[in-house]
Every structure is written in structure tokens, then in C-alpha cells.
Amino acid sequence: MSDLSFDLGEPAPPPKPEAYRVLARKYRPQTFAELIGQDAMVTTLGNAIKRDRLAHAFLLTGVRGVGKTSTARLIAKALNCIGADGQGGPTIDPCGVCDPCIAIAEGRHIDVIEMDAASHTGVDDVREIIEASRYSAVSARYKIYIVDEVHMLSKSAFNALLKTLEEPPAHVKFLFATTEVNKVPITVLSRCQRFDLRRIGSDKLAAHFAHVVTAEGFEAEPEALALIARAAEGSARDGLSILDQAIAHAGLEGGGVRAVVVRDMLGLSDRGAVRAMFALLLGGDSAGALAALRKQYDLGVDPLSVLRTLLETVHGVTLAKVGTEPDPSQPVEEREALADWASRLSFPILHRLWQLLLKGHDEVARAAMPIEACEMALLRVIHASQLPDPGDLARQLADGKTPAIQAPPQQPQPAAAEPVAAAPLPASTAPALPDTVEAIRDLLARHGRHALGEAVRNHARPTRIEPPEIELGTQRPIPSDFARDLADELKRITGARWRVTTSDAAGQPSMREAEEAAEAAKEAEVRNSPVVAAALAAFPGARLLGVTPDRSVG
Template identity: 70%
Template sequence: MSDSLDLGEPPQPKGAAYRVLARKYRPQTFRELIGQDAMVTTLANAIKRDRLAHAFLLTGVRGVGKTSTARLIAKALNCIGPDGQGGPTIDPCGVCEPCRAIAEGRHIDVIEMDAASHTGIDDIREIIEASRYAAVSARYKIYIIDEVHMLSKAAFNGLLKTLEEPPGHVKFLFATTEVNKVPVTVLSRCQRFDLKRIPADLLAGHFAEVSRAEGVEAEPDALALVARAAEGSARDGLSILDQAIAHAGIEGGAVTADAVRDMLGLSDRGAIRTLFGKLLEGDAAGALANLRQQYDLGVDPTAVLKTLLETVHGATLVKIGADMAGTGQAAEERAALTDWATALSFPALHRLWQLLLKGHDEVARAALPIETAEMALLRVIHASSLPDPGELARQIASGGVPAPATGQGAAPAAPAASAPTAEAVLPATLRDVHTLLDASDRMRLAVDVWHRLRVVSFAFPEIILSNLTPLPADLPKELAAELRVLTGKTWKVTLSPTAGDPTLAEQSAAAEEATRAAVLATPMVAAALAAFPGAELKDYKLAGGFQA
């Protein structure tokens, strides 16, 4: 019997390491760079006319192709063509040594630096020193600095002089997701390109090509979900697609919309359409049951509110005539949006948006998310049963709805001013005195009468005023003299240490407040304030027949 151990079959050589889709399908030419046509056109014209800037700044959200674009620019500037005789071109050949070396990240004259881990002045000093020397084998020595906003203030300052007057053989390519953190002194020395979010329809088409290249069957609705979840980022979308393909390998091979929805924890669009319909019908029990069903399946209540907001937004876009064909939505969803857009008015859509948006914010920070979501949906249903403010306004204007009477605590309306007539020229109230003075251009005295005087007694020929609030010493005498001139009668104005009536200004303010309170109490305004939490009454115009 042998004492040797049986180790089984010898280990097999491992295959090449798997490359994730986000790396495998990085664009290798400008034609493969999707969604950035304006930038590609500008670069192509600059290369054709030999008007290349010495520094480029590429900005945009994550995953739109900033670093890939920087490498493509490096290839375009250093490509020598298959025959070795070519010059800078917007269509690098991809087969010459510079193109292959740059694509593989091994070209000695194309230096990439991550500013997130090389933030100091010493790192920039190395670049400055090295930039003085000509390129070893390439046409241009190119520095690609990713996340450039992470550089320190000293590093930025150290780079400025070289960035403004670099040697002719040097090009700088900067990439950042936070351009607002890059100093203006750096921005002014660069040619800036803002890379846009990639539209969902372009992403869905790109993901379809990737799926075919990978030999994976994928439903169009599944790819549309991936594209929408990517939020304009090709890299994020490819990462999600990678995960979906792995998930499909377990489930049976095809990437389905249901599998993607479950993987991402998204609300089922059919369930959301059902829930939205129940909200519009005012079916509280059905709406809460639908919400609980989704919650039991693991859907976050915040995601439900978010999808309802997207539904309202989509219906509003359809109502204004927007083309929804390229949004990655299923045909049945577009049909439902069209129906809702036809049935709902703009005020109703705006009210739904405000109510759901408030509910979403409350759920996002609530200690009891599902309970808060239920209360938010009930508020939407309750608001739908309130009277329409516009209809109430028309009814009030036509007298169909009685206006509220003045409350017991409201201040009485100020008496209307009555100008003296030929038969009765004597003023009967202090307001009549103010009207006389105002009409006679006695503005200073009219202002004093409005804001200062408190009447104790008013009966011709004597006016008694309260002096509990100090008055100018000559005011009584001046007022009596003006009244004699205006009325032709002799008046006596005296003071008394007795509390008088409120000033005319105070009476007017009280009347205004009473009217405002009555306006706030009308069904029209009350409905509007209930429908839009946090709204305020800024101004109003009273319809005929309104009484406060």
C-alpha cells in the first residue's frame, strides 16, 4: 500500500479574468461615444483646422464618458495611422502602436493621474518638471488628471503658470464631476466641455447592442428599466445590466422586466397604475390595500411615492403634447398616461403633484414610513373630494354660494367717506374732516388727522380729542382754523384726558384684517389652502356683492 496521498486531478489553468461590461464596452472611437455629438463635432473641427487648445476640461455626472473621452482625445492627437504617416484625426485608427498603447494604458507619453489620491503640490511639481522634456515617442505628451477638483489650493496655484503657457508638445486633459470646486483661474485657462446625461432611449439602444454582443436575450422593457435606473450614466447602466445578466443566468437565461424590477426593488408599473387609478377614484380602502401589497413584496414606500410622482409628471407632459415615445416607457403605460392626461385638468395635475411631493418628503424622513405613506395617500384622496376652487369662485361671483358673514370678533367696517355737498357742507365725522383736508391739498394736516387723532366727541361746533397720546401743541388751533376756511363756520377743537376712538389708520387696518379673515374663510380659499399645504394668501380682489 502506497503512503503517497491522492491529490486528485492537477489544477487546471485559469482562463482570462472576467471583465465587467462597463470596462469591456468602453468606447474606443468617437463614433462609439453616445450622446455627446456636440462635443465630438467641436473637436473634429478643431483638429481639422489645427486649432487645438492646450488644456481641456471635461465635466459631467459620473459615467457619461469623461475619462474615456480624455483617452480618445489622446489617441486622436497621437495617432499615426496604419502606415505610420498619419496626423491628428478625429477617427484614430486603433491599430498603430500609439493607439494600442494608449488603449491599454501603457503609453509612456500619456500620463494618467488620479487627483483624489495625488492632491498635493509635490505631485504637481513632478508634472511641471517632467513637462519641460519632449515626448519620448508620441507627437504630444498628454497629462490626464481625473477628479481634478480634489487638488489642493497650493497644487492648483502651482499648476497655473504651466497651464497658461505650457510647452508646445504638452496637452492637459482634466476631468471632474464637481466643476464648481475648480478655481476660476484654472477654468479660464481651459477649453471646457460639459458632457450631457445620456438620454434613456440612447442608453436602451446601447444596452440592446451589448446584450446581443454578449449573446444574452433581453426584453425591451427590461432594458428600458435599466436605462431609466442609470439616470443618464452609461457606466451605471452597464453595471446594472451586468447584474441583471447574472441574475438571468439563475432564472433561466433571459433578462426580463420583472426580474430587473425585483432586482432593483422598483415598484411594479402595473401596480402603480392601479394605485393611481384608485387614488383618482377616491377608493381609500383599495389604495391602502395596494400600497400594503407592494410593501409586503419589499418595495420601499418612498419608491412608491416617487413612481406616483413620475406618473403625474408623465401625464402632465402628455397633456402639453410632449412626445413620450423615447422615454423608455411601455406601450400600455403611455396609453394610460394619455387617458389620464385627457381626463385631468392642469389644476388637478398640479394639485396631485404638490400633494404627492409633500408626501414623498414626509415618508423619506419619517420614523414610520409605511404608515406615513398611507396617511399621504389618504390626504390625496381627501383633497380630491374638496370643491374645485375655480368652480367655487364662479359660484360666489354669481351669488350661488353665500359669502360668510362678519364674525362677532371682527372689527366693524369703517364708515364710507362722504364729501360735503352744497346743501350739507359740515363734516359729521373725523373721516369727513380727513376727506375735506385731502381734497384741499392740506396733506400734512390730513396725515396728522389720519394717524394721530382719537375722537372723544364730535358734534358741531365742537370736536373733543384725546390727549392721552401726545399731540403737537398747535394742532387743535390749526385744525379749527382750517375747518373755518373750508366750511365757513367757526369750530372749536379742545383736548381731553379721555381715551377716544381708534385713529382712522387703526380703523382702516382693522377693517382690512376683518376682510382678509372673511376671504380666508370662504370655501374657495379654504379649499385652495387645504390642497396646497404651506400656501399663503398674498393678495385678493373682492368680487361684487362680497361683504366682510
């Protein structure tokens, strides 16, 4: 019976549009070259493949979104690739066109089994793997088991896996991925070759996002991509999800991905505005700082986000002060501002700012009225920065002096003005400028700077002391910031501008060296006295434990 067909003249149905794939899936790496920031792991794996020294089990660790599962699939490709001509072997550069490569990329290869340990935690699930692993691969070179979030397996499941994991069949490879490697038993860790996937740097993420935006036919401001990269916290998947949302915003408003849109979308505070607020805090301008905070709040910025950015600013200033390389993802004006503050703020001031802001952040996180709590936290930062340490107050009172506490200024000061950590003593009560190392150490101790005073005792070998100038010998090394910190602290205490310089001369012995020399001389004198010398001779092996000063009263 012949087939009959009828042409009714109806148009062919339009092709079904391809379903949209989110960027995190669309741009999942398909080759090791596309894997971001894991060069060390790729090199190690490539050398192992070339030398035919493949482990039977691999453990991939790292934070979310760095590419653990993608790397496991790439390893499966690398081990099972047969090349475009069907004659190839394991390679670090899988062809991507042979049947195994295509099937693995599409997640349908019969010999590459993926299991989510979060939903298959029991010993029965592992027992199925053990039973199936005895049989050879159907079509691939290796039968590969990819177990995601392996730390979720139960203790009994891990125990059941141990023997097979230690001596698996030659045709089986295990690939484990986890975000919490500390929860994986050491007995399992010892049977795996471990790769720690690194958190991806903000600069690399921003460059990757720029490539994705271009491929998607959009434009994006570099600052917008830097904001997304910073918010991703080293996770390519999280960053691509944020970028997906930012592109959707751009599509609605027209134009490209803009920094202002990303900032509003993420609820981030304007870093430029927060830098201006930080300058107001350092200048003691209470009204200006509160007005700047309210402006951010009216724009929809969370008070907790403001404090977090202020903490990041203090941290950035501190890193700049110790000489850390600047973050390339930071705008130029931000790096310049951090460097300027680093040259003006001392470490004690930065530590105090950090502690005050951190306490404010914790309070705002728990507060029933966040904006009010944030305002009180900023006021505490302004007023506390004007007060001397409690130890300073106690010592001034003990010395019979009236503590001098400077009220915060009523008018804004320039951003570049040096902040006041503690007011200098009034002229009527200010001590005479110290002209010896001992006097300098005692002055620092009276004002609570015991650590710096101890550093003076250990390292200060003066060649010249003519207040307010000090020249120190450096024939023996001294801490890099010692001279600068000493000058800053003496200026803060005395009100005079001190100048502490160094020279190549030997200088006088430090206080500690002089004390040790005096103790050695006294011990030698006692040891050579007739009574002690006779005692030491009478009792061989006896030791002189110490020399006690003569406390006899005449």
C-alpha cells in the same frame, strides 16, 4: 556545456483562463464612433484636428458615467495616432492598431500620464507635473496629462498650475475631467477649452444595452432594458453595472433578462400596478388604494419607491397636458394612460396632487414606520382632493352660505371617471349663472380662482354670452388653454356644463381695455377743464399725475 532537457511525459498545463472583466470596462468606447450621445463634442474636436487648431488644455465635464475619462483617452489616441503605416498625423479616427493607440488603450504609454486628483491633491503633486512637462515626449507626438476629478485639487495646487496651464510647452496637452465644474476656479476654466458631455438619453442607453446583451450571448426583454436605462439616469457605466447584475440573475434562473427580475432586483414598484393605484386615488377608493399599496409592500417594494413612481406619474401627466413629446422608452399603454389623464385632469388638480404626494414622500423618508406613513399619505391625497380650497370656505362663510364638502365615495369609480377637485354648491345655494364678463370674473374671485379671474379681465372679449355658452373674439391673441380652463372652472363652480368657443370676430373690449379707456376719457376731461388747463399753462412742464374721483359729500 550543452543544455539538457528531459521529457517526463507529463501533459502541458492548461492555458490560464482570462480573468473576467465587468461590462463597464469591457465595453468602454475605443473610438469616437462608439461614444454614445456626444455628437456635438466629436464634431467640434474633429474640426479642430482637421484645421490644426488644437487647444493646449481641455476640460471635460458631465455627470458620472457619461464617458469623461474615456473621452480623454480617445483624445490622447487621436493626437498621438501615427496610423497603421506609421506615417499618419492627428486624426478624429485613430487607427487603434499602431503602437501609440495600443499602448494608450492598455494604459501603459509612457507619454500619457493619468493622475487621480482625489488622491493627489497637493501642490507637490502639481509641481511634479510642472517639472516633468519641460521635457519632450519620449516616443509620442504629444506628452498628455489626464487629471481626473480635477476639482479636488487644493487652492494652492490650482495656483501652481496656472502659469504652466496658460503657456505650456508646445509638446504638452492637458486633459481635465470633473463632475463638479462649479468647484474649478474661473482662472483655470478660462485657460481651457470646455466640453460639456451630455447626459445620455434612455432610448440611446437601451439600444446600447441591447447591443451588449447580444454580444454577450444573452437575450433581454425590451422592457427590462428600458427599466435599466431609466435607473441608470443618463450614466452608461451605472447602466452597464446594473445590466451585469441582471445577466447574473438570468444565468441563475435560466432564460434571458426579464423585466420582472430587473424590477425585483432594483426594488422598483410595478408601474402598471402603480398606474392602477393612481386610478384608485383619483376615484376616491380608499380601501382599494390601501389594498394595492399593501400588495406592493408584500412583494418587497419600498413604500418610498411607490410614492416616487406616483410622483413620476403626476409629472408625466402634466408633461402630456402641456404637449411635451412622449418618452420613447415608455410602454405604449403607459403613454396612452398619461394622455387620457391629461385630457381629464386640470392643472390645479395636478398641482395639488404633486404637492400632496411630495409632502408624503418627505414624511415617509423620515418616518419610523414607513408603510403606515405611506398609507396615511395616500389617504390624505384621497380626502384632500375632495375638499375645496380654504379660501373657498372662507368666502362661502363670509357670504352666509353653508360650505358644501363632498365625502369620498365608498365604491370604486372607473379609472376614466373625472376626479372631483371641489364639490359644486348644492342647488339651493348655487348662484345664478353669470351672464356678463364682470359677473364671471367676480364669481371666479369668490371661489379663489384669482389668476383665472385676472385672465378673464385681461383677455375676455366676448362676442356672445348666453349661459352656459360663451363665444370669445380672437382678433387679439389669447392664451391657448384659456377657453378650456374657463369652461372647466365654471362647470366646477356652477355644476352646469359650460361651452366656451372662439371666433375671428373682434368682440367687445375686455374689462381692462374698457377701464383704461374710461381712465383716459376722465383724464382728458379733467385736463380740458378751465382750472387745470390754466394751471398747466402757468407751469410749463407740469404733469397730471392722476385723476382722483370726486369724494365731496353734498
